[in-house]
Amino acid sequence: xxxxxxxxxxxxxxxxxxxxxxxxxxxxxxxxxxxxxxxxxxxxxxxxxxxxxxxxxxxxxxxxxxxxxxxxxxxxxxxxxxxxxxxxxxxxxxxxxxxxxxxxxxxxxxxxxxxxxxxxxxxxxxxxxxxxxxxxxxxxxxxxxxxxxxxxxxxxxxxxxxxxxxxxxxxxxxxxxxxxxxxxxxxxxxxxxxxxxxxx
Amino acid sequence: xxxxxxxxxxxxxxxxxxxxxxxxxxxxxxxxxxxxxxxxxxxxxxxxxxxxxxxxxxxxxxxxxxxxxxxxxxxxxxxxxxxxxxxxxxxxxxxxxxxxxxxxxxxxxxxxxxxxxxxxxxxxxxxxxxxxxxxxxxxxxxxxxxxxxxxxxxxxxxxxxxxxxxxxxxxxxxxxxxxxxxxxxxxxxxxxxxxxxxxx
Numbered sequence: 001x002x003x004x005x006x007x008x009x010x011x012x013x014x015x016x017x018x019x020x021x022x023x024x025x026x027x028x029x030x031x032x033x034x035x036x037x038x039x040x041x042x043x044x045x046x047x048x049x050x051x052x053x054x055x056x057x058x059x060x061x062x063x064x065x066x067x068x069x070x071x072x073x074x075x076x077x078x079x080x081x082x083x084x085x086x087x088x089x090x091x092x093x094x095x096x097x098x099x100x101x102x103x104x105x106x107x108x109x110x111x112x113x114x115x116x117x118x119x120x121x122x123x124x125x126x127x128x129x130x131x132x133x134x135x136x137x138x139x140x141x142x143x144x145x146x147x148x149x150x151x152x153x154x155x156x157x158x159x160x161x162x163x164x165x166x167x168x169x170x171x172x173x174x175x176x177x178x179x180x181x182x183x184x185x186x187x188x189x190x191x192x193x194x195x196x197x198x199x200x
Numbered sequence: 201x202x203x204x205x206x207x208x209x210x211x212x213x214x215x216x217x218x219x220x221x222x223x224x225x226x227x228x229x230x231x232x233x234x235x236x237x238x239x240x241x242x243x244x245x246x247x248x249x250x251x252x253x254x255x256x257x258x259x260x261x262x263x264x265x266x267x268x269x270x271x272x273x274x275x276x277x278x279x280x281x282x283x284x285x286x287x288x289x290x291x292x293x294x295x296x297x298x299x300x301x302x303x304x305x306x307x308x309x310x311x312x313x314x315x316x317x318x319x320x321x322x323x324x325x326x327x328x329x330x331x332x333x334x335x336x337x338x339x340x341x342x343x344x345x346x347x348x349x350x351x352x353x354x355x356x357x358x359x360x361x362x363x364x365x366x367x368x369x370x371x372x373x374x375x376x377x378x379x380x381x382x383x384x385x386x387x388x389x390x391x392x393x394x395x396x397x398x399x400x
Contacts, residue, residue, distance in 0.1 A: 112316050115365040125366060150362060150370035151382055157366070158358025162350060165315040166325060166357070170350035177398045182351055186386045198377045 017043040018050055022064035031126035058131045065110055068101035071131045079139050087188030088180050094156055095176045103164050140191055151190040217243040218250055222264035231326035258331045265310055268301035271331045279339050287388030288380050294356055295376045303364050351390040
């Protein structure tokens, strides 16, 4: 049965109810605190139906927040060729997703809230930690993987902020190839090179 | 006469009127469009009095927006020792300013607005271009100085976003020394090293 098809007691009204309940639960309880069971209860459906339509909690979050990318798809694709060239692939992926999703995509809205409201920040942080950072931390074959991953996140967040939100002219005018060449090596160094940290 | 002292027709009521008029003018007309003359007119004072209390338009912006740093003071101090080690000095300065100014400092508020409202984005962009980026572009002794400066801005914006606004645990827990060692070389490369840009 197709995941978007109808089933007894299902249908698009039910799907909307699940997504509404999910958005409410994630923003009230954070990503970690929200549960499929609780969301199903709020939507008045069986938890199995939530899994049927949306898969894991992570995929439900992606659907509820209408994120323009699904980490369960994107991360394996980025990591599959190995750590070599990963920095450049990450920059190219970020630009590809955002250039096609548009400046006012739902992930931009989520980021804006997360920078203003503590609850949204918690939800964002928890989702990013579980669904994105944990996989990268696991893949890194060097000391201080959490700090390295966070530094990668900092440079990626900065690209989003300056190219798409603040729209600094030189960042907007740069071609994807220029940004991949300019910033890819930064991420590669954070991911794989010696960092010479104090006391390290 | 001390710049904060009273003078005939002056006093703190007048200073508040000038700052109010400046905030209104900057947010309505952007940084480039606002003029000392227009701000003085709105506040009902002579332009000379605005200069007397606040100096240049740049310094008036810093005072009106209560920025925790003054670029006319900070930039010369950063650049004076030369380009060598500039990346590390910039990271250390950013952390020093923000760690002591607190997470809810007025610059954070300005950044948040700039990521949400077009007018605030324009004001921020124009101020950053004239008061900060132009000086760095001028100091860089390499190709593509505007793009290099924008990449520096992107990594700095990313530090602010992940350490102070989103509060990613690994970024919050990192010591200033660790971030200087980890991220300083990124800025140094953007400022001075060959970038191998396509077609460059």
